[in-house]
Amino acid sequence: MSTPSSFDELYKVINKNNPFDVPPIVTGQDIWNGSFPDLTTLNAHASDAVFEVIEQVRSGKPKVTSLAFRAEIGVGKSHLIRRIRQRLQADKSAFFVYANKYGDLNLIHYQFRQILADSLKQSNGQGITQWQELAAAMVNQVVSSKKPALELVEKFPLALAKNHDLIDKLTNAILKAKPKVGDPDIVRAILWTLGDSAHAPFAIRWLAGKELSDAKAKELGLPNPTREIKLLEADALSAALQIISIASDYNPILICFDELEGTEVNEAGYFKSQVVGGLVKDLFDAIQQSDVTKGVVILSVIPPTIWEQLVNVLKGSGVEGIGDRLSSKYPEPLDLKYADGEAVVSIVDLWLQEFYQSHNLVPPNPVFPFEEEKLRSLGSEKPTIRALLKWCRDNFRVSPQPVNQKDLIQKAYERELSQDGEDFLDDSELIARAIYLGLTTLRGQTIENVLIQDVTNQIKPVKENNRSIQFKIIATENGKEEVIGVAVIQHTHGLTVGSRMNKLTMYDTFKLTRGCMIRSQDRKIKKYWEAHNWRIKLDQMGGEFIHLEAEQVKPLIAILAVYDKREGYGVSEDAISTFIADSQIAFNNLLIKEILSNPSNIISDDDSEAEPVIENESNEVKPTFIDITDEVNIDIDSFLE
Structure with a gap:
C-alpha cells in the first residue's frame, strides 16, 4: 500500500483545486461525449431492465416495447442514460436515439425526424457515426468481401471518384435485397453518409427533412423536400419509420425521450410532456404495424408529477392510452432510487480517485477531506446526485470558502457560450x-x-x-x-x-x-x-x-x-x-x-427571376434512377478495394 501524501501536499492541492467545481448539470451533448464518474451499481435495476428488453426485441417478438423511468430532477437520470449509451456503443448491441430538445411543438413529427437524424450523426467513439455504421452494414449485405465500417469510410470517397455510378449500383443492389423499402431515396441518402465532407453532411441534412440547394440535391440525386410546412409534418413520421425499419434489419433501436418537463405549449394548448407523450403513442402504434426486424425499445424518463398528468389528467381528452404506450413492459414506471449512505460514499470515492491520481497524491482515506460518517449521514437524507455534488463542491476545502454566485454564473455562461452550432x-x-x-x-x-x-x-x-x-x-x-x-x-x-x-x-x-x-x-x-x-x-x-x-x-x-x-x-x-x-x-x-x-x-x-410557385403546393421532384440492366454482373467489390 502506498504511503499517504503529507498533509501540506494535500492542503496545497485541495485549496487550489476542486474536482467538484464543475456544472452539476449533465447536458444533452454529455450523454454522447461526456466524461464523468458513474456509479454503475446505483439504479442498476433500471439499466439492466433496458439491456434485457433490447435482447427480447432482437428476435422481433414483440416488435416494439416500452418502459419508463420515473425520476425526480437531479436524481442521476442523465448519468444512467449515458451509462446505457456507453454500453450499447461498446458492444454495438443497438442503435441509440436521444431526444431531449423538441423545437416547435406544433411540428412534433418533423422535429422527431430531425432528432433521429441528429442522433444517428453522433460518433461511436472511433470517429464513425451511427449513420455510417448503418450504411456500412447495408453495403456489406450486398458485397462478397465485407469490410469494417472504419475501412469503408476511409475507402469510399476514393471508390466514388473511380466510379461515379457507385451510389446508383449500391442503391439498386440494396433495393433488390430489401424489397420492403418504400422510399429508395432514403437508401440512397444513407449510402451518401459514407462519403466525404462534401457529401455526408448534406445527406444527413436531407435525411432530417431539411432543404438542400438545388445544385447539391441534383449532385446527390435526391429530391428536395417540400417547403410546405404542413406537408413536411405530414410526411415526417412516415420517413422516420422507414429509417427505423431499415436500421432495425441490422440492430435493435433504443429511442430515449428525456426532459419532458417544461411549460411550453403548442397551439392546441398541450404541454410539452403531453405532445411528446402523443408522439410516443404515435410511434408505438405505427411501429407495431410496420416491418421491423430486430425490434424497437422506447424509453421515457419522466418526473413523477408529469407521469401523473399524462396518465390521469389526459383521461377523456381524446389521447387516452399514452400511459400504456409509455410503459408497455411493466404496469408502472421503474422508479430511480436516491443514493443511500453506501452509494454516497462510493460516488464521492469515484470522483476523488481520478482527482488524486491526476495530482500524484495518496489521500489518508479515499474520501478525504470528507468524513465517511458525514457522507453516510447525508445518504440518510436521500440527496439527489445534483445536490450531493453541490454539497461536495461547497465543502471540498480544509477551510471552506463561500460560493460566489458571480463566479458560478461566469463559468456557466462561458460553458453555454462555447456550445457549437447555430x-x-x-x-x-x-x-x-x-x-x-x-x-x-x-x-x-x-x-x-x-x-x-x-x-x-x-x-x-x-x-x-x-x-x-x-x-x-x-x-x-x-x-x-x-x-x-x-x-x-x-x-x-x-x-x-x-x-x-x-x-x-x-x-x-x-x-x-x-x-x-x-x-x-x-x-x-x-x-x-x-x-x-x-x-x-x-x-x-x-x-x-x-x-x-x-x-x-x-x-x-x-x-x-x-x-x-x-x-x-x-x-x-x-x-x-x-x-x-x-x-x-x-x-x-x-x-x-x-x-x-x-x-x-x-x-x-x-431577386431571382424564378417563376412564382403556389405556396401551399409541393415542389418535390422525384429523380429517376439509372437503370443498370446488367446489374447482376457488376463487380461492386472491385470499387471498394
Missing part, C-alpha cells in the same frame, strides 16, 4: 426570449438616445396577435413615447412570414408606433410572396428591418440558457440579472442597439 437560428421563439431577457435588465437606462421605460411580452389582444409579435418595448425618445413591437421571423414558409409581418403593420390594434422585424439576411423575402407586400407597407409606415447575425445574438442565447437552467447551476434570477447588468451583455449588444435606433436596414428581397 441551430438556434431556426428557432424564432428562442431568439425572441433571449433578446427579451436582455431588455428586461435595461429598464430605466438610455441607449441610442432612447430611454427604456418598460418591456412586456403580454401582447393584447392575444387572439389577434397569435404569438406573432413576441414583445413590445415602451420607451421615450426626444420626449416622445415610442412603442416598438418586435417580431423575430426566421420561418422559411412564405405564408407564415406574411402572416407575422402583417401583425407588425397593425399599429392601432396593438398600440404601436413602430414595428420591428428581425430576420437573417440569407432568408430572403420572395417577391411573389404576400410577405413582400407587407414588407413594403411596413417600410412605408416607418417600420424597421434588422438583419439577424448569429454572433450578435449568441451571448444573449447563452445567458438565457443559464437562466433556464438556473436551478441546476445553483444561481438565482436576481444574480443572473445583476450579472447581465455588470457585464453589459445586453447594454453593449449591437442587436439591441439596432432595435432601439432609428430604422435603417432593409431585409433584402429575393
Whole structure:
C-alpha cells in the first residue's frame, strides 16, 4: 500500500483545486461525449431492465416495447442514460436515439425526424457515426468481401471518384435485397453518409427533412423536400419509420425521450410532456404495424408529477392510452432510487480517485477531506446526485470558502457560450426570449438616445396577435413615447412570414408606433410572396428591418440558457440579472442597439427571376434512377478495394 501524501501536499492541492467545481448539470451533448464518474451499481435495476428488453426485441417478438423511468430532477437520470449509451456503443448491441430538445411543438413529427437524424450523426467513439455504421452494414449485405465500417469510410470517397455510378449500383443492389423499402431515396441518402465532407453532411441534412440547394440535391440525386410546412409534418413520421425499419434489419433501436418537463405549449394548448407523450403513442402504434426486424425499445424518463398528468389528467381528452404506450413492459414506471449512505460514499470515492491520481497524491482515506460518517449521514437524507455534488463542491476545502454566485454564473455562461452550432437560428421563439431577457435588465437606462421605460411580452389582444409579435418595448425618445413591437421571423414558409409581418403593420390594434422585424439576411423575402407586400407597407409606415447575425445574438442565447437552467447551476434570477447588468451583455449588444435606433436596414428581397410557385403546393421532384440492366454482373467489390 502506498504511503499517504503529507498533509501540506494535500492542503496545497485541495485549496487550489476542486474536482467538484464543475456544472452539476449533465447536458444533452454529455450523454454522447461526456466524461464523468458513474456509479454503475446505483439504479442498476433500471439499466439492466433496458439491456434485457433490447435482447427480447432482437428476435422481433414483440416488435416494439416500452418502459419508463420515473425520476425526480437531479436524481442521476442523465448519468444512467449515458451509462446505457456507453454500453450499447461498446458492444454495438443497438442503435441509440436521444431526444431531449423538441423545437416547435406544433411540428412534433418533423422535429422527431430531425432528432433521429441528429442522433444517428453522433460518433461511436472511433470517429464513425451511427449513420455510417448503418450504411456500412447495408453495403456489406450486398458485397462478397465485407469490410469494417472504419475501412469503408476511409475507402469510399476514393471508390466514388473511380466510379461515379457507385451510389446508383449500391442503391439498386440494396433495393433488390430489401424489397420492403418504400422510399429508395432514403437508401440512397444513407449510402451518401459514407462519403466525404462534401457529401455526408448534406445527406444527413436531407435525411432530417431539411432543404438542400438545388445544385447539391441534383449532385446527390435526391429530391428536395417540400417547403410546405404542413406537408413536411405530414410526411415526417412516415420517413422516420422507414429509417427505423431499415436500421432495425441490422440492430435493435433504443429511442430515449428525456426532459419532458417544461411549460411550453403548442397551439392546441398541450404541454410539452403531453405532445411528446402523443408522439410516443404515435410511434408505438405505427411501429407495431410496420416491418421491423430486430425490434424497437422506447424509453421515457419522466418526473413523477408529469407521469401523473399524462396518465390521469389526459383521461377523456381524446389521447387516452399514452400511459400504456409509455410503459408497455411493466404496469408502472421503474422508479430511480436516491443514493443511500453506501452509494454516497462510493460516488464521492469515484470522483476523488481520478482527482488524486491526476495530482500524484495518496489521500489518508479515499474520501478525504470528507468524513465517511458525514457522507453516510447525508445518504440518510436521500440527496439527489445534483445536490450531493453541490454539497461536495461547497465543502471540498480544509477551510471552506463561500460560493460566489458571480463566479458560478461566469463559468456557466462561458460553458453555454462555447456550445457549437447555430441551430438556434431556426428557432424564432428562442431568439425572441433571449433578446427579451436582455431588455428586461435595461429598464430605466438610455441607449441610442432612447430611454427604456418598460418591456412586456403580454401582447393584447392575444387572439389577434397569435404569438406573432413576441414583445413590445415602451420607451421615450426626444420626449416622445415610442412603442416598438418586435417580431423575430426566421420561418422559411412564405405564408407564415406574411402572416407575422402583417401583425407588425397593425399599429392601432396593438398600440404601436413602430414595428420591428428581425430576420437573417440569407432568408430572403420572395417577391411573389404576400410577405413582400407587407414588407413594403411596413417600410412605408416607418417600420424597421434588422438583419439577424448569429454572433450578435449568441451571448444573449447563452445567458438565457443559464437562466433556464438556473436551478441546476445553483444561481438565482436576481444574480443572473445583476450579472447581465455588470457585464453589459445586453447594454453593449449591437442587436439591441439596432432595435432601439432609428430604422435603417432593409431585409433584402429575393431577386431571382424564378417563376412564382403556389405556396401551399409541393415542389418535390422525384429523380429517376439509372437503370443498370446488367446489374447482376457488376463487380461492386472491385470499387471498394
